[in-house]
Amino acid sequence: MMKLPESVKRLIDVLTEFPSIGPRQARRLAFYLVGRGENALEELSQLIRELKHVKPCAACFLIHQNTAPFCDICADPKRNRAIFMIVEKETDLLSLEQTKHYQGRYCIIGPIPKTGILEEWQKLRLKHMQSLIQKECGGVADEIVLAFNPSSVGDFNASLLIPELRTYAKKITRLGRGLPTGGEIEFADEETLGSALEKRSSEGG
Amino acid sequence: MMKLPESVKRLIDVLTEFPSIGPRQARRLAFYLVGRGENALEELSQLIRELKHVKPCAACFLIHQNTAPFCDICADPKRNRAIFMIVEKETDLLSLEQTKHYQGRYCIIGPIPKTGILEEWQKLRLKHMQSLIQKECGGVADEIVLAFNPSSVGDFNASLLIPELRTYAKKITRLGRGLPTGGEIEFADEETLGSALEKRSSEGG
16 A cells, blocks of 8 residues: 555545445456546546535435425425335435335435434424424324334334324335335245245236 | 426436445435535535546556646555556555565556456556566566456456566466455355365464
8 A cells, every 4th residue: 555646545545435345346346447547537526526516305304405495295286295215325216216106205214223213303304294283284194104114123114103104194105015026936035035925916896 | 306496406316326336325415415514515625626536546546636747656666666466446456455475566447347358448557567667677577466356257357467477577466365364164165165275374383
């Protein structure tokens, strides 16, 4: 390492702090970047600088670059303002949005600590959703969907939030469980197959 | 994706082109960066811009930022100028340098294509090393080490280069094979154990 230029060493340090990037991959990325040429470096440098102008939505906390304080989803008058979905991550929101099967709004709560104690900023986000429900839904939303992962961690997270939310919604739901489309019964794990049996739906006539 | 700011989408596209980073990790990295705050973004943006001033060494092709055309290793008068080591990657060079067991010089040849046909720039690098041997070692180096991985791919790569190098060195060597330090005989694969037997060394009196 001592043989590398200072700027490259510093970049490797910064890249190593990135989530799920170790020191080896950080080195490889730095060498890759060096090889990309001036124009590509200038573009990337600019793109990163531009991120300064990205801000969280004042309602759901999804990042956006609008001049108004709201993201495109929260600003969309066609969205159902009486349904909220709590997700842990932006990436979960994007995956759910891509289905086009949900027309309500969101609240990005952030990754819930294993201790079960929300960070202060997470408590503020929850409070903020509650105050939106107060102001815009007369205190009771039609539904709050807890879109946590279908796992014991997700179950735990849901159990943490339900007491805080019970009075704020007519119903609190979670995403449906069962066999994933394209999956095979033979290879489904016991839990999944159990859910698929419990949640079986009637067909036809 | 359509819901994200243009600059973030473009950044995700660029990050997806990075080696061993898929679209999912690219998204996560972009969100991570957004969360880092202005100062961190400015620093990273600057660091990436500075990479423009990094250039490959005129002798071994390791990147450096010296005003002279040579990297610190090639500029070091204490290095043995009659021994060359060919490595595929900068990261291999750095790992070997860290051992402090090698005092010769390097040539970074780049990843050798599976076809066995060197890229034009790789042929130039090889030619450049040969011309250094002509100029500085009277046409014959004391040794050329082929520091390729101890694998069938590495064997193949070595077999490609040996004919090109035979007249340029008194001897051509590869890195020693055997049991890795800290390894256990019981768990060593057959090839490794075979090498360890073949290359066994006498101890004591």
